[in-house]
Amino acid sequence: HEKAPSISVFPLNSPHSFVTKNVYHTADRERRTSTVDSLIAPYTTDEVPVDQIDAAIWHLAGLAGGDIPNEMIPFAAKHAMVAIDVQTMLRWVENGGMVYHDWKEKKELLPSIRFLKTDAAEAEIMTGCTDRREAAKHLYSWGAKEILITHNTEVLAYDGNEFHTCPIRARNLSGRTGRGDTTFAAYINERLSHSVPEALLTATATVSLKMETPGPLKGNRADIEKYIDEFYPDFK
Secondary structure (H helix, E strand, O other): OOOOOOOOOOOOOOOOOEEEEEEEEEOOOOOEEEEEOOOOOOOHHHHHOOOHHOOOEEEEEOOOOOOOOOOOHHHHHOOOOEEOOHHHHHHEEEEOOEEEEOOHHHHHHHHOOOOOEEHHHHHHHHHHOHHHHHHHHHHHHOOOOOOEEEOOOOOEOOOOOOOOEEEEEOOOOOOOOOOOOOOHHHHHHOOOOHHHHHHHHHHHHHHHHHOOOOOOOOOHHHHHHHHHHHHHHHHO
């Protein structure tokens, strides 16, 4: 494994890993079927080494329902700003396949969330709205402070004041898997020191570059800045 600089890792043992297969049904890779062979054991609050963590944002990035129990959200909110990808509350494994269910406790727990990430389909499941802006308004009204919604055409950010969008300009989608994780991680990192539209531009350029190659992004900030210069001159 390659070592990442300036990152402390506290490994937790699980008897199983999350193992999944994605099959995409359309050229835009917006709809997919996932089959799952195994799941991890749930994270628990007593496993978190709070005395060793110094982070402004806790990013709760589960892959399926049950990975991150509901109680982890208010627990995390006591220590930092909470960022969560809502897929871990909506995607459940049933009979070896992945199915989506609304998050029953959403109105109770969204007020503890600083940054909420969904994709267009997940936003519709939670709110009933096919219009992404209307969905973002609902999620904000239920308590989430800042909403990020990904789509194959663009990424949308809403902080209760303004909508901001940035188009995805990937030249191909061979690395589509991991779109949401890359976008959200880049966005919340940039929000520590940049405005919503600035963070959105960096995050969207980052994921556009990432999606051109399968696997995780191997580039650095200079690569992202070069990509912005080349493909987002109208946003600078």
